[in-house]
Amino acid sequence: MIEKNYRGRFAPSPTGLLHFGSLVAAVGSYLDAKFNQGKWLVRIEDIDFQREVPGAVSEFLFVLESLGMEWDEEVVFQSRRLEAYQKALDRLEKQNLIYPCTCSRKEISDSSIIGLGGPIYPGTCLKNPSLSDKACSLRIQTNQNEIQFQDILKGPYTQKLRREIGDFVLRRADGIYAYQLAVVVDDAEQGITHVVRGADLLDSTPRQIFLQRSLGYSTPRYMHLPVVTNAAGEKLSKQTNAEPIDIANALPQLVKALCFLGQKPPAVILEGDIPSFWQWARENWQVNLIPR
Numbered sequence: 001m002i003e004k005n006y007r008g009r010f011a012p013s014p015t016g017l018l019h020f021g022s023l024v025a026a027v028g029s030y031l032d033a034k035f036n037q038g039k040w041l042v043r044i045e046d047i048d049f050q051r052e053v054p055g056a057v058s059e060f061l062f063v064l065e066s067l068g069m070e071w072d073e074e075v076v077f078q079s080r081r082l083e084a085y086q087k088a089l090d091r092l093e094k095q096n097l098i099y100p101c102t103c104s105r106k107e108i109s110d111s112s113i114i115g116l117g118g119p120i121y122p123g124t125c126l127k128n129p130s131l132s133d134k135a136c137s138l139r140i141q142t143n144q145n146e147i148q149f150q151d152i153l154k155g156p157y158t159q160k161l162r163r164e165i166g167d168f169v170l171r172r173a174d175g176i177y178a179y180q181l182a183v184v185v186d187d188a189e190q191g192i193t194h195v196v197r198g199a200d201l202l203d204s205t206p207r208q209i210f211l212q213r214s215l216g217y218s219t220p221r222y223m224h225l226p227v228v229t230n231a232a233g234e235k236l237s238k239q240t241n242a243e244p245i246d247i248a249n250a251l252p253q254l255v256k257a258l259c260f261l262g263q264k265p266p267a268v269i270l271e272g273d274i275p276s277f278w279q280w281a282r283e284n285w286q287v288n289l290i291p292r
């Protein structure tokens with residue numbers, strides 16, 4: 001059965017070149033959107049410009065085009081949407097959910113227990129607001145409520161933010177908006193109905209749902225794909241020296257990504273071209289074959 005008015009997205013950070021791990025996320029989100037006759041949008045998550053690799057954005061888009069992955073609608077750049085993030089932050093501030101934090105990284109790790117996303121902030125600056133005017137980050141106050149959602153592949157997932165994550169940062173002391181805030185604002189404003197991405201982001205999802213609810217946004221459906229690891233069991237990334245996708249050798253890499261997602265293309269697909277690869281892949285996409 002087809003999901004109506006499906007809007008999906010692929011949202012890479014330009015902190016390195018497109019490697020096989022990001023290709024799998026791109027192929028999975030693209031095929032799920034196309035199978036459902038929906039739109040597939042590309043968003044460049046370049047909010048943390050200090051980590052950006054020069055030239056990576058144009059290279060990303062060039063590689064996607066060379067792989068025959070066409071996006072619908074204009075590419076969105078987070079670096080150009082700071083006003084929207086500030087507006088959302090203002091709305092949270094009006095609900096008294098935001099407080100300034102002047103703690104250093106060391107102070108936090110000295111006094112914290114470790115949660116899913118690193119040290120759990122003990123709420124020092126909420127209990128004792130700092131009067132100093134040194135640069136501060138802005139945190140959102142979490143609560144005891146359980147956040148639950150149904151992942152399309154992984155099934156039910158539950159988290160208590162206060163206990164497992166703690167009050168988290170929405171704007172860093174250097175003025176950079178946090179990924180969690182930016183992604184929620186963008187998904188809502190782009191009308192995203194389905195988020196298909198790597199399972200390394202599974203434990204971020206409750207934070208995003210918490211922000212969606214606080215901002216009055218609806219929550220998309222989530223599908224977290226298996227993450228590609230290297231021989232040492234590490235997630236492929238720039239840090240683990242993942243090799244960039246070689247477009248001179250595009251078809252075998254697309255087939256490999258499709259097989260990683262559990263699909264079963266016929267061997268002759270390697271003798272065809274990229275358009276016929278996509279035609280087969282979109283017609284035969286089966287979510288229930290994806291490894292959980």
Ligand SMILES: [Zn+2]
Pocket residue numbers: 100101102103123124125126
């Ligand atoms: Zn603090």
